[in-house]
Amino acid sequence: MAAREIAKGICWVGALDFDRRLFDELIPLPEGTSYNSYLIRGSTKTALIDTVDPKKEEELIVNLIKLGIEQIDYIVINHAEQDHAGSLPMVLEMYPRAKVVTNEKCRDLLVALLQIAPESVMVVKDGDTLSLGDRTLRFFLTPWTHWPETQITFLVEDKILFPCDLFGFHQATSELYITNEADAYRSAKRYYAEIMMPFRNSIRGYIQKVRDLDPAMIAPSHGPVNRNPKFILDAYADWVSDDVKNVVVLPYISMHGSTQKMVDHLTGALIQRGVDVKPFNLTHTDIGELAYSLVDAATVVVGTPTVLFGPHPQIVYATYLANVLKPKVRFASVIGSFGWGGKAAETIVKMLDHVKVEVLEPVVIKGLPDEAALVALNRLADDIAKKHKEIGIL
Protein backbone atom coordinates (compact mmCIF):
# COMPACT_ATOMS: atom_id res chain seq x y z
CA MET A 1 0.00 0.00 0.00
CA ALA A 2 1.24 3.47 -0.77
CA ALA A 3 1.91 6.09 1.88
CA ARG A 4 -0.38 9.08 1.50
CA GLU A 5 -0.27 12.63 2.81
CA ILE A 6 -3.15 13.63 5.12
CA ALA A 7 -1.74 17.14 5.55
CA LYS A 8 1.49 18.78 4.42
CA GLY A 9 4.38 16.80 5.91
CA ILE A 10 2.08 14.28 7.61
CA CYS A 11 1.72 10.87 5.98
CA TRP A 12 -0.45 7.85 6.57
CA VAL A 13 2.04 4.97 6.46
CA GLY A 14 -0.17 2.16 7.81
CA ALA A 15 -1.58 -1.05 6.38
CA LEU A 16 -4.97 -2.07 5.02
CA ASP A 17 -6.19 -5.54 5.97
CA PHE A 18 -9.02 -6.26 3.54
CA ASP A 19 -8.87 -9.99 4.33
CA ARG A 20 -9.17 -9.99 8.09
CA ARG A 21 -12.49 -11.40 9.17
CA LEU A 22 -12.11 -11.79 12.94
CA PHE A 23 -10.67 -9.64 15.68
CA ASP A 24 -9.50 -10.99 19.03
CA GLU A 25 -10.61 -14.34 17.57
CA LEU A 26 -14.05 -13.20 18.65
CA ILE A 27 -15.64 -10.30 16.80
CA PRO A 28 -16.43 -10.57 13.08
CA LEU A 29 -14.98 -7.84 10.85
CA PRO A 30 -17.40 -7.55 7.92
CA GLU A 31 -15.40 -4.67 6.42
CA GLY A 32 -11.88 -5.87 7.26
CA THR A 33 -9.78 -3.32 9.13
CA SER A 34 -6.79 -1.05 8.86
CA TYR A 35 -3.85 -0.36 11.17
CA ASN A 36 -3.04 3.30 10.81
CA SER A 37 0.39 4.64 11.48
CA TYR A 38 1.27 8.26 10.78
CA LEU A 39 4.60 9.91 10.06
CA ILE A 40 5.01 13.55 11.06
CA ARG A 41 7.97 15.53 9.78
CA GLY A 42 8.86 18.62 11.78
CA SER A 43 11.66 21.05 10.89
CA THR A 44 14.12 19.31 13.23
CA LYS A 45 12.59 15.98 14.28
CA THR A 46 10.51 13.21 12.76
CA ALA A 47 7.91 11.26 14.71
CA LEU A 48 5.95 8.10 13.96
CA ILE A 49 2.53 7.82 15.64
CA ASP A 50 1.77 4.17 16.49
CA THR A 51 2.73 1.19 14.32
CA VAL A 52 0.74 -1.62 12.69
CA ASP A 53 -0.24 -5.21 13.43
CA PRO A 54 2.97 -7.27 13.28
CA LYS A 55 1.65 -9.38 10.41
CA LYS A 56 1.77 -6.18 8.34
CA GLU A 57 5.06 -4.85 9.68
CA GLU A 58 6.80 -5.14 6.33
CA GLU A 59 4.22 -2.84 4.73
CA LEU A 60 4.96 -0.18 7.31
CA ILE A 61 8.71 -0.48 6.80
CA VAL A 62 8.34 -0.39 2.99
CA ASN A 63 6.19 2.75 3.30
CA LEU A 64 8.91 4.42 5.36
CA ILE A 65 11.69 3.32 3.01
CA LYS A 66 9.79 4.51 -0.07
CA LEU A 67 9.33 7.90 1.59
CA GLY A 68 13.11 8.02 2.02
CA ILE A 69 12.93 8.17 5.81
CA GLU A 70 16.46 7.65 7.08
CA GLN A 71 15.86 8.64 10.65
CA ILE A 72 12.93 8.54 13.05
CA ASP A 73 13.49 10.43 16.28
CA TYR A 74 10.35 9.50 18.16
CA ILE A 75 7.87 6.65 18.01
CA VAL A 76 4.77 7.67 19.91
CA ILE A 77 2.83 4.70 21.25
CA ASN A 78 -0.71 5.66 22.26
CA HIS A 79 -1.78 2.12 23.15
CA ALA A 80 0.24 -1.04 23.85
CA GLU A 81 -2.09 -3.52 22.14
CA GLN A 82 -0.36 -5.58 19.48
CA ASP A 83 -2.39 -4.34 16.51
CA HIS A 84 -0.85 -0.90 17.07
CA ALA A 85 2.36 -1.45 19.01
CA GLY A 86 3.16 -4.91 17.66
CA SER A 87 5.57 -3.72 14.95
CA LEU A 88 7.53 -1.62 17.42
CA PRO A 89 10.36 -4.19 17.76
CA MET A 90 10.81 -4.21 13.96
CA VAL A 91 10.67 -0.39 13.67
CA LEU A 92 13.23 -0.10 16.47
CA GLU A 93 15.45 -2.58 14.69
CA MET A 94 15.26 -0.51 11.50
CA TYR A 95 15.55 2.85 13.29
CA PRO A 96 17.66 2.05 16.38
CA ARG A 97 18.17 5.68 17.33
CA ALA A 98 14.44 6.28 17.74
CA LYS A 99 13.07 6.91 21.22
CA VAL A 100 9.73 5.38 22.16
CA VAL A 101 7.43 8.04 23.64
CA THR A 102 4.59 6.98 25.90
CA ASN A 103 3.23 7.07 29.45
CA GLU A 104 4.48 5.00 32.35
CA LYS A 105 1.70 2.41 32.32
CA CYS A 106 2.12 1.92 28.59
CA ARG A 107 5.87 1.52 28.99
CA ASP A 108 5.31 -1.28 31.49
CA LEU A 109 2.92 -3.00 29.10
CA LEU A 110 5.34 -2.64 26.17
CA VAL A 111 7.99 -4.30 28.31
CA ALA A 112 5.61 -7.14 29.25
CA LEU A 113 3.87 -7.66 25.91
CA LEU A 114 6.66 -6.93 23.43
CA GLN A 115 9.79 -7.19 25.55
CA ILE A 116 10.77 -3.63 24.70
CA ALA A 117 13.82 -2.44 26.66
CA PRO A 118 12.55 0.03 29.29
CA GLU A 119 15.51 2.36 28.67
CA SER A 120 14.39 2.91 25.08
CA VAL A 121 11.22 4.56 26.37
CA MET A 122 10.86 8.26 27.15
CA VAL A 123 8.02 8.57 29.65
CA VAL A 124 5.53 11.43 29.26
CA LYS A 125 2.88 12.71 31.63
CA ASP A 126 -0.55 14.18 31.01
CA GLY A 127 -0.24 17.50 29.17
CA ASP A 128 3.46 17.11 28.29
CA THR A 129 4.66 18.47 24.97
CA LEU A 130 7.38 17.34 22.60
CA SER A 131 8.86 19.67 19.98
CA LEU A 132 9.57 18.52 16.44
CA GLY A 133 10.92 21.99 15.57
CA ASP A 134 8.09 23.85 13.90
CA ARG A 135 5.56 21.32 15.15
CA THR A 136 4.55 20.27 18.66
CA LEU A 137 3.06 17.05 19.95
CA ARG A 138 0.97 17.21 23.09
CA PHE A 139 0.00 14.10 25.05
CA PHE A 140 -3.12 13.55 27.10
CA LEU A 141 -3.51 10.48 29.27
CA THR A 142 -6.96 8.98 28.80
CA PRO A 143 -6.87 5.80 30.89
CA TRP A 144 -9.67 3.28 30.40
CA THR A 145 -10.68 4.42 26.97
CA HIS A 146 -10.04 0.77 26.22
CA TRP A 147 -7.01 -0.14 28.35
CA PRO A 148 -5.44 1.40 31.49
CA GLU A 149 -2.59 2.94 29.49
CA THR A 150 -4.52 4.50 26.61
CA GLN A 151 -3.44 8.02 25.68
CA ILE A 152 -4.15 10.45 22.85
CA THR A 153 -1.71 12.69 20.98
CA PHE A 154 -2.50 16.14 19.59
CA LEU A 155 -0.47 17.82 16.88
CA VAL A 156 -0.89 21.38 18.13
CA GLU A 157 -0.15 23.56 15.07
CA ASP A 158 -2.08 21.42 12.58
CA LYS A 159 -4.85 20.65 15.10
CA ILE A 160 -4.81 16.95 14.27
CA LEU A 161 -5.82 14.49 16.97
CA PHE A 162 -4.35 10.98 17.02
CA PRO A 163 -6.61 9.13 19.49
CA CYS A 164 -5.58 5.58 18.55
CA ASP A 165 -8.59 3.26 19.06
CA LEU A 166 -10.96 5.96 20.29
CA PHE A 167 -13.25 7.39 17.55
CA GLY A 168 -12.04 4.91 14.89
CA PHE A 169 -13.66 1.86 13.37
CA HIS A 170 -12.80 -1.39 11.64
CA GLN A 171 -12.81 -0.81 7.91
CA ALA A 172 -10.33 -1.46 5.16
CA THR A 173 -10.93 1.09 2.45
CA SER A 174 -8.90 2.73 -0.27
CA GLU A 175 -10.49 6.02 0.75
CA LEU A 176 -8.18 8.05 2.95
CA TYR A 177 -10.99 10.12 4.46
CA ILE A 178 -14.54 9.41 5.57
CA THR A 179 -16.71 10.29 2.59
CA ASN A 180 -20.09 8.97 3.69
CA GLU A 181 -20.96 9.84 7.27
CA ALA A 182 -24.08 7.67 7.39
CA ASP A 183 -22.00 4.59 6.54
CA ALA A 184 -19.25 5.68 8.92
CA TYR A 185 -21.79 6.16 11.71
CA ARG A 186 -22.86 2.51 11.53
CA SER A 187 -19.30 1.21 11.46
CA ALA A 188 -18.20 3.53 14.26
CA LYS A 189 -21.18 2.60 16.43
CA ARG A 190 -20.45 -1.08 15.97
CA TYR A 191 -16.82 -0.49 16.91
CA TYR A 192 -17.88 1.53 19.95
CA ALA A 193 -20.19 -1.33 20.98
CA GLU A 194 -17.49 -3.98 20.68
CA ILE A 195 -14.52 -2.10 22.11
CA MET A 196 -15.46 1.08 23.93
CA MET A 197 -18.86 0.43 25.51
CA PRO A 198 -17.48 -1.13 28.74
CA PHE A 199 -15.59 2.16 29.31
CA ARG A 200 -18.55 4.45 28.69
CA ASN A 201 -18.17 6.31 31.97
CA SER A 202 -14.45 6.95 31.46
CA ILE A 203 -14.96 8.13 27.88
CA ARG A 204 -17.70 10.54 28.90
CA GLY A 205 -15.16 12.56 30.89
CA TYR A 206 -12.86 13.01 27.90
CA ILE A 207 -15.31 14.15 25.24
CA GLN A 208 -15.42 17.78 26.38
CA LYS A 209 -11.65 17.73 26.73
CA VAL A 210 -11.37 16.73 23.07
CA ARG A 211 -13.96 19.30 22.01
CA ASP A 212 -11.92 21.98 23.81
CA LEU A 213 -8.91 21.06 21.67
CA ASP A 214 -11.08 21.92 18.66
CA PRO A 215 -9.39 19.38 16.36
CA ALA A 216 -9.59 20.05 12.63
CA MET A 217 -9.05 16.37 11.90
CA ILE A 218 -9.17 13.09 13.82
CA ALA A 219 -6.72 10.48 12.59
CA PRO A 220 -7.60 7.23 14.39
CA SER A 221 -5.69 3.96 14.33
CA HIS A 222 -8.46 2.00 12.54
CA GLY A 223 -10.50 3.18 9.56
CA PRO A 224 -10.37 6.34 7.45
CA VAL A 225 -9.38 9.81 8.66
CA ASN A 226 -12.18 12.08 9.89
CA ARG A 227 -12.23 15.69 8.65
CA ASN A 228 -15.43 16.53 10.51
CA PRO A 229 -14.65 15.70 14.16
CA LYS A 230 -17.96 17.16 15.33
CA PHE A 231 -19.74 14.25 13.65
CA ILE A 232 -17.99 11.57 15.69
CA LEU A 233 -17.85 13.61 18.91
CA ASP A 234 -21.62 14.20 18.79
CA ALA A 235 -22.21 10.50 18.09
CA TYR A 236 -19.97 9.45 21.02
CA ALA A 237 -21.66 11.99 23.31
CA ASP A 238 -24.98 10.32 22.52
CA TRP A 239 -23.69 6.75 22.96
CA VAL A 240 -21.94 7.39 26.29
CA SER A 241 -24.89 9.36 27.70
CA ASP A 242 -27.43 7.66 29.94
CA ASP A 243 -30.16 8.16 27.32
CA VAL A 244 -31.76 4.96 26.11
CA LYS A 245 -34.15 4.37 23.21
CA ASN A 246 -37.55 2.73 23.01
CA VAL A 247 -36.06 -0.58 21.90
CA VAL A 248 -36.15 -4.16 23.19
CA VAL A 249 -33.24 -6.38 22.14
CA LEU A 250 -34.30 -10.00 22.08
CA PRO A 251 -31.48 -12.53 21.64
CA TYR A 252 -32.85 -16.05 21.57
CA ILE A 253 -32.44 -19.69 20.65
CA SER A 254 -35.20 -22.19 20.06
CA MET A 255 -34.53 -25.91 19.76
CA HIS A 256 -37.97 -27.36 19.08
CA GLY A 257 -40.06 -24.27 18.37
CA SER A 258 -41.61 -23.41 21.76
CA THR A 259 -39.28 -20.51 22.55
CA GLN A 260 -39.62 -19.34 18.93
CA LYS A 261 -43.41 -19.14 19.37
CA MET A 262 -42.92 -17.12 22.56
CA VAL A 263 -40.46 -14.79 20.81
CA ASP A 264 -42.86 -14.29 17.91
CA HIS A 265 -45.74 -13.55 20.25
CA LEU A 266 -43.78 -11.12 22.40
CA THR A 267 -42.41 -9.38 19.30
CA GLY A 268 -45.94 -8.82 18.00
CA ALA A 269 -47.22 -7.72 21.41
CA LEU A 270 -44.41 -5.16 21.75
CA ILE A 271 -44.97 -3.79 18.24
CA GLN A 272 -48.68 -3.40 19.07
CA ARG A 273 -47.70 -1.35 22.10
CA GLY A 274 -45.43 0.94 20.10
CA VAL A 275 -42.16 -0.58 21.33
CA ASP A 276 -39.42 -1.34 18.80
CA VAL A 277 -38.06 -4.89 18.90
CA LYS A 278 -34.85 -6.39 17.56
CA PRO A 279 -34.95 -10.20 17.75
CA PHE A 280 -31.65 -11.97 17.17
CA ASN A 281 -31.72 -15.70 16.48
CA LEU A 282 -28.31 -16.61 17.88
CA THR A 283 -27.88 -19.58 15.57
CA HIS A 284 -26.95 -17.06 12.86
CA THR A 285 -26.30 -13.79 14.65
CA ASP A 286 -23.23 -11.67 14.06
CA ILE A 287 -22.24 -10.89 17.65
CA GLY A 288 -21.10 -7.41 16.55
CA GLU A 289 -24.64 -6.63 15.35
CA LEU A 290 -26.03 -7.76 18.71
CA ALA A 291 -23.52 -5.50 20.52
CA TYR A 292 -24.47 -2.64 18.16
CA SER A 293 -28.12 -2.94 19.07
CA LEU A 294 -27.29 -2.96 22.79
CA VAL A 295 -25.60 0.49 22.62
CA ASP A 296 -28.81 2.37 23.38
CA ALA A 297 -31.61 -0.17 23.89
CA ALA A 298 -33.70 0.34 27.03
CA THR A 299 -34.54 -3.32 27.54
CA VAL A 300 -33.12 -6.74 26.85
CA VAL A 301 -35.22 -9.89 26.93
CA VAL A 302 -33.36 -13.18 26.66
CA GLY A 303 -35.24 -16.09 25.06
CA THR A 304 -33.87 -19.49 25.97
CA PRO A 305 -34.85 -23.12 25.84
CA THR A 306 -33.62 -25.39 28.62
CA VAL A 307 -30.68 -27.72 28.07
CA LEU A 308 -29.76 -30.02 30.96
CA PHE A 309 -31.45 -27.90 33.65
CA GLY A 310 -30.06 -24.56 32.44
CA PRO A 311 -30.05 -22.07 29.60
CA HIS A 312 -28.82 -23.05 26.13
CA PRO A 313 -25.00 -22.62 25.94
CA GLN A 314 -25.34 -20.17 22.99
CA ILE A 315 -27.51 -18.02 25.25
CA VAL A 316 -24.96 -18.27 28.06
CA TYR A 317 -22.28 -17.09 25.64
CA ALA A 318 -24.30 -14.10 24.41
CA THR A 319 -25.39 -13.18 27.93
CA TYR A 320 -21.82 -13.34 29.20
CA LEU A 321 -20.71 -11.09 26.36
CA ALA A 322 -23.58 -8.62 26.85
CA ASN A 323 -22.78 -8.47 30.57
CA VAL A 324 -19.09 -7.67 30.12
CA LEU A 325 -19.83 -5.10 27.41
CA LYS A 326 -21.87 -3.26 30.07
CA PRO A 327 -24.56 -1.65 27.91
CA LYS A 328 -26.69 1.06 29.51
CA VAL A 329 -29.83 -1.10 29.32
CA ARG A 330 -32.28 -0.41 32.17
CA PHE A 331 -34.64 -3.39 32.14
CA ALA A 332 -34.21 -7.10 31.58
CA SER A 333 -36.30 -10.22 31.49
CA VAL A 334 -36.17 -13.83 30.38
CA ILE A 335 -38.63 -15.90 28.41
CA GLY A 336 -38.38 -19.54 27.46
CA SER A 337 -39.58 -23.04 27.70
CA PHE A 338 -38.50 -26.28 29.34
CA GLY A 339 -39.47 -29.90 28.88
CA TRP A 340 -39.08 -31.41 32.31
CA GLY A 341 -37.39 -28.91 34.59
CA GLY A 342 -34.52 -26.56 35.09
CA LYS A 343 -33.74 -23.04 36.18
CA ALA A 344 -32.74 -21.23 33.01
CA ALA A 345 -34.19 -17.85 34.01
CA GLU A 346 -32.40 -17.66 37.38
CA THR A 347 -29.09 -18.55 35.75
CA ILE A 348 -29.46 -15.79 33.13
CA VAL A 349 -30.48 -13.14 35.67
CA LYS A 350 -27.53 -14.05 37.91
CA MET A 351 -25.16 -13.62 34.97
CA LEU A 352 -26.18 -9.99 34.49
CA ASP A 353 -24.18 -8.68 37.45
CA HIS A 354 -22.32 -5.93 35.54
CA VAL A 355 -25.41 -4.18 34.23
CA LYS A 356 -27.69 -2.28 36.56
CA VAL A 357 -31.04 -3.56 35.41
CA GLU A 358 -34.46 -3.83 36.90
CA VAL A 359 -35.61 -7.38 36.26
CA LEU A 360 -39.16 -7.67 34.93
CA GLU A 361 -40.88 -10.93 35.88
CA PRO A 362 -39.70 -13.67 33.49
CA VAL A 363 -42.09 -15.92 31.58
CA VAL A 364 -40.78 -19.47 31.66
CA ILE A 365 -43.23 -22.20 30.76
CA LYS A 366 -43.45 -25.96 30.35
CA GLY A 367 -43.60 -27.14 26.74
CA LEU A 368 -45.45 -25.38 23.96
CA PRO A 369 -46.96 -22.00 24.93
CA ASP A 370 -50.65 -22.31 25.76
CA GLU A 371 -53.22 -19.56 26.22
CA ALA A 372 -51.99 -18.81 29.74
CA ALA A 373 -48.43 -18.44 28.43
CA LEU A 374 -49.56 -15.96 25.78
CA VAL A 375 -51.39 -13.96 28.44
CA ALA A 376 -48.20 -13.94 30.52
CA LEU A 377 -46.23 -12.69 27.50
CA ASN A 378 -48.82 -9.92 26.99
CA ARG A 379 -48.31 -9.02 30.65
CA LEU A 380 -44.54 -8.80 30.05
CA ALA A 381 -45.14 -6.59 27.00
CA ASP A 382 -47.40 -4.38 29.16
CA ASP A 383 -44.69 -4.19 31.84
CA ILE A 384 -42.06 -3.18 29.28
CA ALA A 385 -44.30 -0.53 27.66
CA LYS A 386 -45.14 0.82 31.13
CA LYS A 387 -41.46 1.08 32.07
CA HIS A 388 -40.60 2.75 28.78
CA LYS A 389 -43.40 5.28 29.38
CA GLU A 390 -42.16 5.92 32.92
CA ILE A 391 -38.73 6.94 31.67
CA GLY A 392 -40.25 9.06 28.90
CA ILE A 393 -39.17 7.14 25.80
CA LEU A 394 -42.63 5.89 24.73
Add this chain to the structure above:
Amino acid sequence: MDRYVCTICGHVYDPEKGEPRLDLPPGKAFEELQNDWQCPVCFADKDKFVKA
Protein backbone atom coordinates in the same frame (compact mmCIF):
# COMPACT_ATOMS: atom_id res chain seq x y z
CA MET B 1 -17.78 -0.34 56.63
CA ASP B 2 -18.93 0.02 53.03
CA ARG B 3 -18.26 -2.29 50.12
CA TYR B 4 -16.80 -0.59 47.04
CA VAL B 5 -17.12 -1.72 43.44
CA CYS B 6 -14.62 -1.17 40.65
CA THR B 7 -16.31 0.79 37.87
CA ILE B 8 -13.95 -0.72 35.31
CA CYS B 9 -14.21 -4.47 35.91
CA GLY B 10 -16.91 -4.86 38.54
CA HIS B 11 -14.68 -6.34 41.26
CA VAL B 12 -16.06 -5.69 44.73
CA TYR B 13 -13.84 -4.72 47.66
CA ASP B 14 -15.49 -6.12 50.73
CA PRO B 15 -13.76 -4.96 53.95
CA GLU B 16 -15.26 -7.91 55.80
CA LYS B 17 -13.50 -10.33 53.46
CA GLY B 18 -10.30 -8.42 52.84
CA GLU B 19 -8.34 -9.07 49.67
CA PRO B 20 -6.72 -12.52 49.74
CA ARG B 21 -5.00 -11.93 46.38
CA LEU B 22 -3.15 -8.98 47.91
CA ASP B 23 -2.61 -10.60 51.32
CA LEU B 24 -4.88 -7.94 52.76
CA PRO B 25 -6.67 -9.29 55.84
CA PRO B 26 -10.32 -8.51 56.59
CA GLY B 27 -11.21 -5.46 58.64
CA LYS B 28 -9.74 -2.55 56.69
CA ALA B 29 -12.16 0.12 55.46
CA PHE B 30 -11.82 1.13 51.81
CA GLU B 31 -11.12 4.71 52.87
CA GLU B 32 -8.09 3.51 54.85
CA LEU B 33 -6.44 1.84 51.85
CA GLN B 34 -3.40 3.67 50.48
CA ASN B 35 -3.99 6.10 47.62
CA ASP B 36 -1.88 4.01 45.26
CA TRP B 37 -3.93 0.91 46.03
CA GLN B 38 -5.19 -0.71 42.83
CA CYS B 39 -7.94 -3.11 41.88
CA PRO B 40 -6.53 -6.64 42.26
CA VAL B 41 -8.37 -7.78 39.12
CA CYS B 42 -7.84 -5.05 36.51
CA PHE B 43 -5.35 -2.74 38.27
CA ALA B 44 -7.58 0.31 37.93
CA ASP B 45 -6.65 3.10 40.36
CA LYS B 46 -8.45 3.49 43.67
CA ASP B 47 -10.42 6.49 42.37
CA LYS B 48 -12.21 4.20 39.90
CA PHE B 49 -14.11 2.59 42.81
CA VAL B 50 -17.54 3.73 43.94
CA LYS B 51 -19.66 2.68 46.91
CA ALA B 52 -21.46 -0.57 46.15
